[in-house]
Amino acid sequence: MTYQHCFADGTPVDLPVGKVVCVGRNYAEHAKELNNPIPAEPLLFIKPSTAIAPLAEPIVLSPSRGPVHYETEIALLIGSRLSGEVSEAEACQAIAGVGLALDLTLRELQDQLKAKGHPWERAKAFDGACPLSLFVPVADVPVLSELSLELQINGTLRQQGSAEQMITPIPRVLQQIAEVFTLLPGDVVITGTPAGVGVLHAGDQLQAAIPGLLAQATAVRG
Ligand code: ZN
Secondary structure (H helix, E strand, O other): OOOOOEEOOOOEOOOOOOOEEEEEOOEHHHHHHOOOOOOOOOEEEEEOHHHEEEOOOOEEOOHHHOOEEEOEEEEEEEOOOEOOOOOHHHHHHOEEEEEEEEOOEEHHHHHHHHHHOOOOHHHHOOOOOEEEOOEEEHHHOOOHHHOEEEEEEOOEEEEEEEHHHEOOOHHHHHHHHHHHOOEOOOOEEEOOOOOOOEEOOOOOEEEEEEOOOEEEEEEEEO
16 A cells, blocks of 8 residues: 555645654643643654555554554645744745544553553554545645544544644644654644544444545545
């Protein structure tokens, strides 16, 4: 299953496939539902490029490793290098496109790793752990801070959120990341998930959307 960044009209984006920098606990209601404190500064982690898969391809579960949870997130495709101290305007100018990600998580394994103080990679950075949708070119995105997202599973609305609810807004997220991890063209930033996360089951039909801009369906295979 090869992956290449593509725009919403299906044309390939002329950028390599880089790392994914992820923000945890960026929506207060989601932090609460997992009994996590709200962090004082953005909680950051990374998925390698090998975790990326096309969202349109079916999600394959591996029951021997435990249940896989979905977290639907707004994804930002980075088009130019961001490093060190950058202004909010520079951060926003580095965005090439906006799409959707699933931050797939082996939640039971993550809980075990957290309890031991171990890193999360086995639970969040495995192959296929970051399905990505097509990307809407940023020029077609009216207002970044008004982006919203939705996830329906088998026709039932399970997640709904808006960038307005983010604890750390998009420009500030990029600034904070760039101070620590240089963002390169082709990298992706995923911006946290709203409440409503849960387990995926074989046969589930998922419909993820940025209402008015993008919709993508996928399915779960056993
Ligand atoms: Zn997440």
